[in-house]
Amino acid sequence: MIHETTIEDCTVRGVRLFDLRHVVDSVRGNLAALEFNQDLPFVPQRIFMTYGIPSESTRGEHAHRQCAQFLICVHGECHLCVDDGENREEFCLNRPTHGVLVPPLVWAREHLHSVDSVLLVLASHPYEPADYIRDYNEFKGMVKEWKSMP
Amino acid sequence: MIHETTIEDCTVRGVRLFDLRHVVDSVRGNLAALEFNQDLPFVPQRIFMTYGIPSESTRGEHAHRQCAQFLICVHGECHLCVDDGENREEFCLNRPTHGVLVPPLVWAREHLHSVDSVLLVLASHPYEPADYIRDYNEFKGMVKEWKSMP
Numbered sequence: 515m516i517h518e519t520t521i522e523d524c525t526v527r528g529v530r531l532f533d534l535r536h537v538v539d540s541v542r543g544n545l546a547a548l549e550f551n552q553d554l555p556f557v558p559q560r561i562f563m564t565y566g567i568p569s570e571s572t573r574g575e576h577a578h579r580q581c582a583q584f585l586i587c588v589h590g591e592c593h594l595c596v597d598d599g600e601n602r603e604e605f606c607l608n609r610p611t612h613g614v615l616v617p618p619l620v621w622a623r624e625h626l627h628s629v630d631s632v633l634l635v636l637a638s639h640p641y642e643p644a645d646y647i648r649d650y651n652e653f654k655g656m657v658k659e660w661k662s663m664p
Numbered sequence: 665m666i667h668e669t670t671i672e673d674c675t676v677r678g679v680r681l682f683d684l685r686h687v688v689d690s691v692r693g694n695l696a697a698l699e700f701n702q703d704l705p706f707v708p709q710r711i712f713m714t715y716g717i718p719s720e721s722t723r724g725e726h727a728h729r730q731c732a733q734f735l736i737c738v739h740g741e742c743h744l745c746v747d748d749g750e751n752r753e754e755f756c757l758n759r760p761t762h763g764v765l766v767p768p769l770v771w772a773r774e775h776l777h778s779v780d781s782v783l784l785v786l787a788s789h790p791y792e793p794a795d796y797i798r799d800y801n802e803f804k805g806m807v808k809e810w811k812s813m814p
Contacts, residue, residue: 543717567693589739
């Protein structure tokens, strides 16, 4: 059975929740797919994966100036908090078909990882340390400035 | 501890074995990364994942005319056979840092999946059914023709 991609907005600016196109087949196994040009607002330049994360560990805790990301917990489970400086939401990511688009200037935090979690992140830009905003007050200031722009 | 990317060739034409750049950290957890422009000969246009594959099921069993792929078993384990029409090799994929580059005109087959396996595939082209070569004899004929080209 083929399920087509569905996309939902949420209260956090620009964050979109995807249920990826997938085929469920009890004999051959399952397949989930993402076509970048068709489904995403960017073609990724980089991927990274986090795994073997202790359940008490928190990852993320930053926003990006320019880089957009797409997060899928491809095995196990973790929680993702997103925050645009005004609204905040938390999602449980626990299947390969569930992806979350996080645009620039949205604060993200991952926590409550299961011992077997593997989080796949597709990033719109190469790795660039200067693109990270790691101070929450600086982030709030940038959001305020951004919103006051004509 | 940071491990830089290493890449090895094998006996099958164009197939390359990657150990991805990764950080091992028992407190924060582990991270593996792949920068497309720096590490890969293509920028992927698509990803797909196979999961919940019965151990007796075989996936793949085809080559591509144009599409190159990069395969990572991000959780669990599966075996990958690659065959260029002359040489054949089989690899056990069982960690998020182990990636295999499979160029066009290489036959690939995945089997012996563990119950918890998740195979991530990065593809150089959008999905195109006409790009698949599903008949092994046709594949052998194409390889022969390709090798006889000036």
